[in-house]
Amino acid sequence: MDKVEPLFQCKNLAFHYPLGTVEVPALHALDLTLSPGQMTCFAGPSGSGKSTLLRILGLIEPIQTGDVLYRGTSLKGLSEKQKNQIRRTELGFIFQHFVLFDTLTAVENVEYFLKHRGFSAKEKRERALNALNAVGLGAQARQRPRQMSGGQRQRVAIARALAKDPRVIIADEPTASLDQATGQQIMSLLSELGKTQGVTVVLASHDPMAMSFAQQIVRLKDGHLQAVESRSKLTVAPAAHVAPRTEEAPWCAI
Amino acid sequence: MVRDLAALFHLAARNVFRNPRRSLLVVLTVAAGAGSLFLFDGFNTGILNQYREGTIHSRFGHGELNTAGYREQVFEKPWEHWIQDPTPIMDKLKTLPGVQHVFPRIGFFALLTKGGISLSGRGQGIDGAEEAKFFTKLRISDGVTLSDQPDGILLGQGLAHSLGAKPGDTVTVLANTIYGSINGADLTVVGIFLTGTKEFDDSGFRIPLSVAQTLLDTKSIESIALGLNTLEDWDPVSKAIAGPGSGLEATPFAVLDKVFYQNAVDWLSSQFQIIKYIIFFIVILGIFSTVSTSVLERKEEVGNLRANGESRLNVLSLFLAEGALLGFAGAFLGLALVLIFNNTVLANGFVMPPSPGLTRSFRVFVELQPSSALETFFLGSACALVGTAIAAVKVVRLSIGEALRAI
Incomplete structure (x- = not known):
């Protein structure tokens, strides 16, 4: 079997939040490896550190103790400019509350973050429309978020992340603001896109339904890594940056 | 760069209509400040012109010649x-x-x-x-x-x-x-x-x-x-x-009537400067107060922008563009309202009581100046920018994590 280079490697990662004069620990000496091309879900109850871990990988929170390697390169000590560059080109973000611009149409929302990538106006529009089509919202390109349902808005957010052609999609509780049925649709879409577009999806969720779509579940409790469960059933299509995997295996705890 | 600026102001223009009432409040604040400055400058100019014309055409002429x-x-x-x-x-x-x-x-x-x-x-x-x-x-x-x-x-x-x-x-x-x-x-x-x-x-x-x-x-x-x-x-x-060697010296009326005219001009000009700064401060404070609420509500939007690679400067630029648009609109409105007011309500001027040292009252006409209009327009807009910047910079300086912790 070809060895796949890890996408993320967390080494002795710890994090705390300042609360006045007290430091509240959120993560404790965590070691973790994430492989490319699969959907990984950080799971755990509220306060387990799953969102914190997700945000550290997304370069939203700083690396306080330990290190995180991204494709073999340490993320610790990167300048703000370097972090910006990675966030622009390598990462796509999906948040619980969608965070769309109400004053822009769906297609304008999607193409907004393409402006620093050197694309022409035509290229940006094309990419945006393609991304909207991929999430099934091609016909709603000119609608504004307030004219859409929660599920549609989250699809726009997914399209916005996809349009950047990221290597990784970081999704923080993507289904928390949605009803069960809509949430299932969104997770199904994310899973499908991950497979067809070859994008690694890393999400944080406490929803068992969302977890059921993941190939790998990282369970956290009180900032400690409890378990990493892997399901090796691969249906990922080969992509330029993903090594093909053909083995099938049931869920097993590592 | 032009395209980027156009895109920035395009989004800013859309954003100012997100909360029309709040935007209107900012516009009216700037209009009140700019309008007040414009009107007061016109009033000052009217009084000074009255003084000047009175001094010239009652006693001294434009000046006098004497032997050197x-x-x-x-x-x-x-x-x-x-x-x-x-x-x-x-x-x-x-x-x-x-x-x-x-x-x-x-x-x-x-x-x-x-x-x-x-x-x-x-x-x-x-x-x-x-x-x-x-x-x-x-x-x-x-x-x-x-x-x-x-x-x-x-x-x-x-x-x-x-x-x-x-x-x-x-x-x-x-x-x-x-x-x-x-x-x-x-x-x-x-x-x-x-x-x-x-x-x-x-x-x-x-x-x-x-x-x-x-x-x-x-x-x-x-x-x-x-x-x-x-x-x-x-x-x-x-x-x-009265050039060199002529044996004559020329003294302008402002010096001949220094005690009343020139001192009055200097005093009124200084007073105007102080009032100008007071108005600036009030307008900036008003805008800061209004915009602060808006900016805080958009914390997670700021977090999202930063998370997706927008620099702090990019984000601040967006807020400043919104402030600039509101400032331009407010300053323009203020000037227009004062122009209308002066040509209607104040068309016949108004009587001022005798000033210090004088014994008779006089009628003053507010003389609005084009140069003052331009200055007031830019100053009003600048107030909006400053108020917006002060309100926005705190949120813009937050780390992405802090901004997104609202989510």
Whole structure:
């Protein structure tokens, strides 16, 4: 079997939040490896550190103790400019509350973050429309978020992340603001896109339904890594940056 | 870069309509500030112009010529330092561009007597006919102004009242000639003037130049006052006639009337500057207060922008673009409203009470200035920018994690 280079490697990662004069620990000496091309879900109850871990990988929170390697390169000590560059080109973000611009149409929302990538106006529009089509919202390109349902808005957010052609999609509780049925649709879409577009999806969720779509579940409790469960059933299509995997295996705890 | 700016302002323009009421509040705040500044500047200009025109057209003209050094000291025999042969100088002055009128004058002290009352007065010998054409702001409270009456006298109101004199009465004027002997003239009161300056009104009087020269037994004149086409003509005219080596010096009216006019100008200008800063502060505070709420509500939007690679500067630029648009709209609205207000409600001006040192009220017209409109427009917009920047910078400086912790 070809060895796949890890996408993320967390080494002795710890994090705390300042609360006045007290430091509240959120993560404790965590070691973790994430492989490319699969959907990984950080799971755990509220306060387990799953969102914190997700945000550290997304370069939203700083690396306080330990290190995180991204494709073999340490993320610790990167300048703000370097972090910006990675966030622009390598990462796509999906948040619980969608965070769309109400004053822009769906297609304008999607193409907004393409402006620093050197694309022409035509290229940006094309990419945006393609991304909207991929999430099934091609016909709603000119609608504004307030004219859409929660599920549609989250699809726009997914399209916005996809349009950047990221290597990784970081999704923080993507289904928390949605009803069960809509949430299932969104997770199904994310899973499908991950497979067809070859994008690694890393999400944080406490929803068992969302977890059921993941190939790998990282369970956290009180900032400690409890378990990493892997399901090796691969249906990922080969992509330029993903090594093909053909083995099938049931869920097993590592 | 142009495309980026266009995209920035496109989004900013959309964003200002997200909360129309709040945006309207910012616009009205800027409009109130810019409008107030514009109106107050116009009011100030109106008052200063009134002062200036009053000073020029009531007493001093645009300025006076004397022999060099005459005003710098007090002489025992001032007539020895008068202009001995004024005719060539006056002839030359009349040929200079910008010169409308030339007024030869003599100033002297004399004793005025009417009935049993004798009072000292400060007299001026003037070319009455010529001066009547230019000194139109000299208010005549009774009778007529001194023009071509060969033996007329024009009394200041306070002086006339003290002498108990009215138009038609005879007043005897006694003065020393330049040789030290006493000379006198019986003159008929033609009118009573009121400049509003108590000091002058209580002691001043005017008689024909020829009578004054006879009284003092001299052919020379003390000064030449000038009436010009415009204020801007003063510099070239004074340089042409009173340049180095000419033996003359030219003193503008602002210096001649320093105590009232120039001090009033300086005082009002300083007051305006202070009021300007107060208005700025209030407008900035108002905008900061309104925009702060909006910015805090958009914390997670800021977090999302930063998470997707927008720099702090990019995010701040977006807020500043919104502030700029609201500032432009507010400043424009403020100026437009003041323009309408001035042309309607204030079209006939309004009466101001006497200012310090003066004794009469006057009507002021707000004179809105194009240069002030431009300055006020930019200052109003700048206030909006500053208020927005102060409100936005706190949120923009948050780390992405802190901004997104609202989610």
